[in-house]
Structures are given as structure tokens and as C-alpha cells.
Amino acid sequence: MNEQELREGLRSEMAGTTPPPPLSTTAALGAARRTHFRRRALWASLGSAAVVLAVTGFAAVATPDGHVYQPAGQGPLASPDTKEPWPTGPDGQPQEDRTARAGSKYEQGVHLLTEAVSVVPAGFTAPDDPPGQPAEQRTLRTHQAQFEDKVGGVDVWSYSSSVAVAQGEGTGRVIVEVHAAGNPLPTEPCDLAQQFWSMGGECQVETVGAVRVGVVVRPSRDDRLDQWSAYRHSDGVVVFVAQAARLDESRPGLTKLPYSVPQLAALAADERFHLK
Template identity: 85%
Template sequence: MNEQELREGLRSEMAGTTPPPPLSTKAALGAARRTHFRRRALWASLGSAAVVLAVTGFAAVATPDGRVYQPAGQGPLGSPDASGDTKEAWPTGPDGQPQEDRTARAGSKYEQGIHLLNQVVSIVPAGFTAPEDPPGQSDPTLRTQQAQFEDKVDGVDVWSYLSSVAVAKGKGTGRVIVEVHDAPNSLPAEPCDLAQTFWGMRGECRVETVGATPVGVVVRPGDDDRLDQWSAFRHPDGVVVFVAQSVRLDESRPALKDLPFSVPQLAALAVDERFHLK
């Protein structure tokens, strides 16, 4: 077969083949849109999974004494250090290891919480008792305390301390709560503004004077009636003290007939040096 015969054979073969359809702009755009949609759907599903993890993994929890705390477990991720490892979010415990959550369970901060609890027991007025939980009870309700890491401000760990003590008289049981916040903190200085920040509750507030010191006291709560009255004071060094009282400890026990402290007494307790933790 010479060159001319080869060319004629190729032309004959090509003439017998069905040509492809002309390129359609509409079809091309449709294919591009379908590809784009699939990619968006993939990223959306991955994003939704991340949101679910964020919501279910970091939801806040409420304690039996009414305070809302951050969850136990892993904290928010920090930025990587020079080695590429992620820095720990929680403070270091007395064993030299990072805490597992916000709560101190040993060490100086934990002991500070125990100290505050003992000071709260010491202020229970005459005529009232401060019952204790049975020995070995794993979930105490009558006397509770917690030392909690709040934030790091200018390189300083800021903590809060909360103690709740049941107070009983006759058949009724109420409670007294003291919460102390380390300095520096972002809580307001004006007495009633400060009082209105406690547990996010609001109510009818008035300023009581202890000596020459103004103290904010909520004498009647608003819609949130977890507590009946509370006082608030910010020391000159920035330490904040809240003192609260309620005629009821929980729904399983009868309430007190009267609150343990008068409004002036509640205001005076907020400035009491026994609660000025340093």
C-alpha cells in the first residue's frame, strides 16, 4: 500500500464514524453548577458536624446551688507554642499538671475555698444552726464550696470562690452564700450595678451605708427568685464580695419563716474582712 492508498483508507474510515455532538454552552454551565453544588454540600456537611461538636462538647452546666459553671473536661484550645504543641488552657495544679477543668481539687486555691466555707459557717447567727452533710456523702448539699478559675488577665490567673451553707431553724432550712472574685476583674464599681451582676439576676436594689462605705443590696429579686436578697461590695484593691441569703435551700425541705440577716446586716457582711480573700 502506497501513501495515497493509506490516505484514502483513513478518509473512508473517518467518513463512516458518527461525529460527536456540538458543544452546548447550556450543558457545560449545568455541569459546572452541579460540580459547585456538590462541593458546597460537602463543606456544609463538614461545617455542621463542627457546629454539633462545638455545641455538645462545650455546653454550660448548672450546679444544684444555682450557679452556672463552665463544663468539666477539655478547655478551649490555646495557640501552638514554638514546638508546635497546643498550650494547655487550664492552670497548673499542685502536681505540676494542668487541671482537668476550671475547678481546683487540691492546692492553695482549693484550700482558699475551704477557708471561705469555714468563714461562712462562722457567721451563722444565733438561733440558727448549720447542719452538715453525712460523712462520706459524695454529693454534698448542705455545705458546698468551689474554687474556680475564671480568666487570665495581664498574665495573672483570676479565680472566684463560692461557698453555700444551709441554715436551719425549727423545721425550716434556708441558705447563706458567699462568692468572692479575685482582682483584677471586669465587674462594675457602682454598688447597685455590681449587685445586679450576681448570677445574672436583677431586682430592687438600694444602697446601704456601712460606716462611710456604700454597699449595693438587692432587697427584692425580679423574675428570677433563686435567692431572696444579696449584697455586693468592691474593695479598693478590686476584690469583689457577694453575700446572699434565701429562706429555702431546695424544694425537698420546708422553708425558713424568716431570713437569717436583716438588710443592714447583709450589707455589713459584704465588707467583712473575713471574706476579703487575698
């Protein structure tokens, strides 16, 4: 069989194949949101054939001309026999995964949650989960300390907290996320703000004292949050503060956001969130 006959055979085969049904937009959006927090991507280095590799919801595509397109990630995953162990926990053993469940890093996450609750503005309340509620079932107040990467032999961590904020019948959410020094995030205020959860959005620069803070005042295509601010301290620590009028789909949302744009900007530069 020559090359022309091979091509004709492939065209004939493709013509007889029933195309798959269209992808549900709702299902695709839900899957994308669930995989956002996994933050893993597999780099693909393929030959000339067009191949798609799906790994935890992400895809890498190699085209016939050799270009590789893939979403931003943390770089190549190490092979099982060369991957460094997770950071050591307080028991002297490597963690099970990225999340610290005890020790000083865990306590930093607890501290961040406490500070986030402390800045809930007057006129709003911060409802709590029932006493004794397991961490994985908590929805009103949550916190996490997560190992991100090792840079120059130093572990780089991120910390996050989420606080439900209520007023009247409505419930929204305030999120504070801190990335320790050594992170690869941008420096320019709006580039930094638009990097948060890769959401983009319409950004403006607010001046807080002597510093400049990026604030996304309107999301573009991603409606998980309504507004968020970002600030990089001189030591490299990055702080994001976000607010949303709705906590989840099971509750009515707030009629107004907790913070004005200047207040949201000031919180990002607030020393209470400057974890070291």
C-alpha cells in the same frame, strides 16, 4: 428559577411545615439554671442568614442585617490547638478543668466556707453533711475555687461557699462568693449587686461605716435567692453575700431570713471574706 420563584417556593414550604410544640416553661427554667454555672458562650460571626448556635444552653443569633445578639459571656473560646492549658495544680500538672481540687486555691475555698459557717446568726444552726460524704454529693455545706480568666498574664479566680441554715423545721441557705482582683465586674454598688448571677432585682445602697454596699432587697424575675449584697474592696476584690429562705424543694423553708438588710450589707464588707 428566578428570585421571585425562589421566594414563592420557600413560602410554600414553610406553610406546609408543622410548627413544633410549645416549650415547657418548667423545662426551660431548669435548663437555664443548670447551665448558669458553666459560664461559657460561643461568639458567632455569621453572614447574612439568620442562624442560631446553641452551645451549653446559650445562643448567638445573627440577623439578616448583620447584627449579632448573644448573652453575656467570657468572650470567645479558644480553638483546641491555641487554647492555653488550665492553671497548674500542686502536682505540677495542668488542672482537668476550671475547678481546683487541691493546693492553695482549693484551700481558699475551704477557708471561705469556714468563715461563712462562722457568721451564721444566733438562733440558727448550720447542719452539715454526713462524715465522708463525697464532695459531689454534698448539699448542706459546699465550697469551690474556680479559675475565671487570665488578665495581664495573671490568673483570676473566684471562690464560693454555700451553707444550709436551719431554724425549727425550716432550712434556708447562705452563699458567699468572692472574685479576686482583676475581675471585670462593675464598680457602682447597685450595678455590681445586680450583676450577681445576672439576676437583676430591686437594689438599694446601704452605708457600712465609710463604704457603700449595694443590696438587692427583692428579686425581679429570678427566685433562686431572696436577697444579696455586693461590695468591691479598694484592691478590686469583689464579695457577694446572698440568702434564701429555702434550701431546696424537698425541705420546708425558713419563716424569716437569717439577716436583716443592714446585716447583709455589713457582711459583704466584712474583712473575713476579703480573700487575697
